[in-house]
Amino acid sequence: MKKVLEGISRLGWGRNIECTFFGALDAMLRFLGEPVDYAYLMGVSAAAFRLRFHQPEWCASSPDAALDGTYPEAAMKATGYDGEFIVRMVPGEKAMEKMFQLIKEEIDSGKPMLAIGLTKFPDWGIIAGYEGKKILCRTYYDESEEYSVAEGFPWIMFRVRKRDEEPPPARESIINSIKLAVELAQTPFIDRYANGLTAYDVWIKDLENEEMFSKMNQKELFIHWHINGWIYDSLYDARNAAVEYLKKAEKILDGKKREIIKEAAEKFERVRKAIFENWIYFTMPHWVSQGRTWTPKATIETDKWTPEMRRKGAEALKNIKKLEQEAFNILKKIK
Numbered sequence: 154m155k156k157v158l159e160g161i162s163r164l165g166w167g168r169n170i171e172c173t174f175f176g177a178l179d180a181m182l183r184f185l186g187e188p189v190d191y192a193y194l195m196g197v198s199a200a201a202f203r204l205r206f207h208q209p210e211w212c213a214s215s216p217d218a219a220l221d222g223t224y225p226e227a228a229m230k231a232t233g234y235d236g237e238f239i240v241r242m243v244p245g246e247k248a249m250e251k252m253f254q255l256i257k258e259e260i261d262s263g264k265p266m267l268a269i270g271l272t273k274f275p276d277w278g279i280i281a282g283y284e285g286k287k288i289l290c291r292t293y294y295d296e297s298e299e300y301s302v303a304e305g306f307p308w309i310m311f312r313v314r315k316r317d318e319e320p321p322p323a324r325e326s327i328i329n330s331i332k333l334a335v336e337l338a339q340t341p342f343i344d345r346y347a348n349g350l351t352a353y354d355v356w357i358k359d360l361e362n363e364e365m366f367s368k369m370n371q372k373e374l375f376i377h378w379h380i381n382g383w384i385y386d387s388l389y390d391a392r393n394a395a396v397e398y399l400k401k402a403e404k405i406l407d408g409k410k411r412e413i414i415k416e417a418a419e420k421f422e423r424v425r426k427a428i429f430e431n432w433i434y435f436t437m438p439h440w441v442s443q444g445r446t447w448t449p450k451a452t453i454e455t456d457k458w459t460p461e462m463r464r465k466g467a468e469a470l471k472n473i474k475k476l477e478q479e480a481f482n483i484l485k486k487i488k
Contacts, residue, residue: 155285194228198218200218216383219269268310338350353471414487
């Protein structure tokens with residue numbers, strides 16, 4: 154009992170595809186023959202303009218673009234597909250057998266599936282085949298060009314269906330994505346996540362709360378250090394995609410809308426630059442080596458996440474938020 158869908162692109166970190174849901178979706182749709190790329194999917198879904206920050210606890214799930222169906226649904230509509238999340242609600246062999254049957258049906262019909270839970274890390278990957286009861290997959294942690302064998306059984310899957318009708322014209326999808334991005338930027342909370350421009354405010358407030366950090370044990374501080382860096386890494390990745398998307402949109406739109414998009418792209422370029430320039434305050438623990446810490450901007454002479462880094466990070470976020478507010482005010486002009 155074996156079926157493998159050969160030719161699915163490799164995933165991985167450090168390749169400007171840090172959002173694992175849309176990185177995996179991009180590879181899956183290209184395997185299915187769709188003329189998409191990562192920046193387009195991030196932009197047309199509005200995920201390139203997102204920011205969420207879990208409250209009151211910090212949570213590494215904050216950058217996940219599939220926390221709800223908002224961004225996936227927008228991407229599916231723009232590409233002419235329907236998408237469905239399938240969640241394993243209960244543990245046990247029967248539940249896994251039922252989900253494995255769904256995997257087999259999709260793979261047998263020539264369609265990969267997205268899934269979370271393929272590795273010990275809660276990141277999205279692609280189910281590319283099966284061999285016996287083993288699931289063959291692409292993940293962000295693959296060590297070779299070969300497909301990996303899943304380390305665990307997925308607890309969420311995402312499957313797609315091609316619609317009978319053609320997708321909307323690119324111009325329409327672009328305008329819809331800009332309107333959605335502006336709406337969400339002004340939505341202060343979604344479930345337990347501070348959202349949009351409000352997410353900056355709560356992030357800044359927490360970074361400035363040194364009393365909170367002083368009460369943490371070493372493990373708690375380590376976790377917060379990682380989450381802080383991961384959200385910032387994801388923020389850069391998103392705004393990098395936003396800039397690329399707006400530059401592409403500028404070539405498709407015309408007249409006044411083209412002028413607005415051009416102005417917004419220039420402003421988001423300033424956002425992207427500001428995020429990059431301040432990366433030295435948003436490190437991650439696994440970047441530390443021999444008393445120093447590598448960052449995409451520069452290597453710094455510390456192996457800790459210091460109070461000064463948190464203070465300067467908060468100041469950096471204030472400037473980034475101001476630039477983003479200006480950028481979204483420009484995008485508001487799109488009607």
